[in-house]
Amino acid sequence: xxxxxxxxxxxxxxxxTPVTLRCHQTENHRYMYWxxxxxxxxxxxxxxxxxxxxxxxxxxxxxxxxxxxxxxxxLLTLESATSSQTSVYFCAISTDIINQPQxxxxxxxxxxx
Amino acid sequence: xxxxxxxxxxxxxxxxxxxxxxxxxxNTAFDYFPWYQQFPGKGPALLIAIRPDVSEKKEGxxxxxxxxxxxxxxxxxxxxxxxDSATYFCAASPGGFKTIFGAGTRLxxxx
Numbered sequence: 250x251x252x253x254x255x256x257x258x259x260x261x262x263x264x265x266t267p268v269t270l271r272c273h274q275t276e277n278h279r280y281m282y283w284x285x286x287x288x289x290x291x292x293x294x295x296x297x298x299x300x301x302x303x304x305x306x307x308x309x310x311x312x313x314x315x316x317x318x319x320x321x322x323x324l325l326t327l328e329s330a331t332s333s334q335t336s337v338y339f340c341a342i343s344t345d346i347i348n349q350p351q352x353x354x355x356x357x358x359x360x361x362x
Numbered sequence: 363x364x365x366x367x368x369x370x371x372x373x374x375x376x377x378x379x380x381x382x383x384x385x386x387x388x389n390t391a392f393d394y395f396p397w398y399q400q401f402p403g404k405g406p407a408l409l410i411a412i413r414p415d416v417s418e419k420k421e422g423x424x425x426x427x428x429x430x431x432x433x434x435x436x437x438x439x440x441x442x443x444x445x446d447s448a449t450y451f452c453a454a455s456p457g458g459f460k461t462i463f464g465a466g467t468r469l470x471x472x473x
Contacts, residue, residue, distance in 0.1 A: 253405075280459070291368075291451055291463030292406065299459070307460060339405050348459050349394060353405030 251352030252276050255340050261360045268327040270357050272340030274320075281323040282341040282350050283307075283315060285334075292339065298323055299348070330361045366454050368464030375442055376472050383437045383467045385452035390433070392454040396461070397426065397437050400449045409450075410437075442471045 252275030262268055272281065280299055284292040284307075294307030296315040304315050312334060314326045327334055338357045341350035367386045375381045385395075396411035412419045412426045412435065419426045423440040439446055452464040 282459070289465050291366075291453075291465045293463070294460055297459045305459070308462075341405070349396060349411075349455055349461050350406075351408050353407065355403065355405050 251342065253340060253342060253352060253354035255338075255354040255357050257357060258355070259358045261362065262330055263362055264331055265329050268330050268359065268361075270325045270338055270340075270359070272323045272325070272354060274323075274340075274342050276342060276352070277320060278342040279320070279345050280343045280348050281317065282343075283313075283323065283325045284339045284341060284350070284353075285309065285336040286339060286356070287336050295325065295338075327359075332361050335359060335361045366452060366462050366464040368452050368467060370467060371465070372468040372470075374470045374472065377443060379442050379471070381439050381442055381446075381469055381471070383450050383452065383469070384434065385436065385454075385464050386432075386434045387454050387462075388433065389454070389456060391456040392462075393457055394455040394461075395426070395428065395435050396453050396455075397424075398451040398453065398463075400451065400466075406451060439469075442469075444471045444473045447471050 254273045256271045282297045283295040293309045298304045298317040316324045340354040343351040397409045398406035399409045400406040410421045425438040428435045449466045451466050453461045455461040
């Protein structure tokens, strides 16, 4: 398995609180992604990173921010969590050769009450 | 125009059968079509991918068929096994980072 660790694996929090999810990789891959997975929607891209401090928005970026200060870490922050952000969040990585998600972490199940 | 439509939502086949999952797209700018396999509690894993300059690609028991004129592509699993029971996602990308996923197909292979 690709060396991707997501933390926490499960989290329950309340509406209005900030939440940060962490993705850590040991593969030294340049590209990293955050997706959310919801029934009937497949996976939808939230943000992605093409290098340290280089990030851009995906198709569902509203209410989310990201940061990448080191190659190995990509953080996703929900600035003020809402119930519509209850989802399973996946981090993914890919090499320089292909800028499509190749390896995914095992996800963070986030519930916002 | 950015959607990828996947069918069926779920599929049950007998061991040894050949499940077929279909996907359709509208955006002619898509030039990379991957398939992902996901087991419960795990993240998706890239299974196989095709570019539109070929009509078919095989990797082991998995085959992608691609019809550029119809804007459709499909996944066939030969000699399916109970261990193939998973959710399968098709996807499409116009290049760059923004891959669009289908809604997924839950496959169950009966022993």
